[in-house]
Amino acid sequence: MNIRRTRAVAHKEFLHIVRDPRSLVMALAVPLVMLLLFGYALTLDVDQIPTLVYDQDKTPESRELIAQFQGSRFFRILDAVEDYGTIERRIDRDECLLAVVVPRGYARELLAGREARVQLIFDGSDSNTASIAQGYTDSVIQRYTANMRARALDRKGGTKLNPPVDPRLRVLYNSELKSRNYIVPGLISVILAIIASLITSLTIAREWETGTMEQLLSTPLRPSELVLGKMLAFFALGFVDMVVSILVGTLVFRVPLRGNLLLLVGTTCLFLFGALCWGILISAIARSQLLAYQLGMLSSFLPAFLLSGFVYSIENMPVVIRVISHVVPARYFVTSLKGVFLKGVGLGVLWTEIVFLFAYGAIVFLIATRKVRQKVA
């Protein structure tokens, strides 16, 4: 490895980057746009569920039950309706997600201490939101029913009943259960994967297309020096994107950074190195800029998005996909990002992820170097 030659490549590559303002703007704007878009738009939190109520009972008890819904931040009562037809129509028009129907005789059954049923109608076309809404609804109804039973027994003058068990959950690490807190750290891996492929995919393919690759191969420049030199220039750009992502995440979205900043930067650099090597490898294989661009995007964006556990939980995937996800570097990176950001864990917990990221980077670097070494066709 010759430092003079490697530095010459890095400097030349750096000039390419600053001379191409469009790519430069893209490399800096893409992370910002993605952060803002995903940070604000990709929220899995469910609150203010648009709800209709249909009170057939019209008793103080049924009105009190409905008041419970009105008081919760999870529901927004749109209207009280008087027939099923309206409910169906408004669900069809996506105006509401939920209808609470209190049947005739609800109060009677409730006061008699018998099972008092309430009908819930959900829009199941968004199953995720529906099931979360169901959870909230159940808890509202159960709490109210239990309170009423206790009151009824109390009035009968019987033995004073102990209040029902009121479990208090304590959520570790993301106590407000804000989806943004786990989306934003994971998003850093998606952003860096995209950026890495965006800035590297054209680099070797372009040299082949313009004939400069042939020229370079006729010089004493070694493939490892070429790959490393290019890497240095791209790394600088990727590093800026990393800083932007971390700053926007912590300052704009207020994602807590509980762990060590150095550990965060270190793991990010490891991931970036591997992702850049991957882009260079793709570029060396494709030899055409268009093909390299498409291959690079597909092979970096999709795994980072779908198989990393960034949003979609890997545990719920079929076995085959779970196995495949083990060779996706983004998976290890997302684990360490969430670990460092939300749990504040250190090297003791994350060393396996770090070893994998390091090994991945080293292996891809070697393969990329071999591919570049290949002779002209």
Place this chain on the structure above:
Amino acid sequence: MNGAAVEVRDLVKRFGDFVAVDHVSLTVGRGEIFGFLGPNGAGKSTTIRILCGLLAPTEGSASVGGYDVATQPEAIKRSIGYMSQKFSLYDDLKVEENIDFFAGVYGVAEETLAARREYVLRMASLEDRRQTMTHLLAGGWKQRLALGCAILHEPPILFLDEPTSGVDPIARRNFWDLIYQLSETGHTIFVSTHYMDEAEYCHRVALMYRGRIIALGSPAELKHSLDSHHLMELDSSDPLESMKALEKMEGALDVAVFGGGLHVTVDDSEAAAPRIRKALAERGIEIRRLARIAPSMEDVFVAMIEQEERRAA
């Protein structure tokens, strides 16, 4: 380093069924300007790429600067400069930045960099354009810059693959002046071209055709090798009719339109002249001029390629 600058023995390169280089052997002496001629697709570039260590040969051996292409490509890369037909420069870099980059990858020492940079800028007459973006340079400038970038590390051997394609005649002429200068300072120059007139500038030339070398020697030697063929220039009142008449004439080997007249290749000009006069007189064509002329390199190559075609057929 002793011996020849380039030594090629029975070199073969196949791409699948296609034989691009077919048992080529040649030797280039030190300080020589060696011309590699032939039509497009004859295998010139492939041979040069093998000699530069860019392609592995299928069979045969070759050494450059005393190093073997198969086993010592790294040593070869340090002692050659290579200029491909595309003038492989970086368009979005300035003239000086291109020079500095190639100086870097050739490992030119920092202390000598400034002197080498000035030498190249002066040689290519680019002193006033050092800050110009390379894509703004006209073809001739680009060509000289590419040559300059290939000699930054003072390589003893230069491979120039069709360096004059796509540049204007004046730039071509200037470029050959540069090649002479380099040759005088002891560089060996291996240059390919499909411009036959450029063969005249070379010390020795090889004519490559369909992967094989069909002629090799100095321009004068090659012209003499045509002594069994005499070339006659004919200026007549009706060149096309003359051509028809002479193609069937006994002793005429070839008739070709050349400018406003014809070039007639015959086995013996003394014997052919009266026959030509007679054949044309019969058709009422007036002869303005008929004389034996010295063949140009182009004539030599056309004749040799036709000879080769006839032999193959």
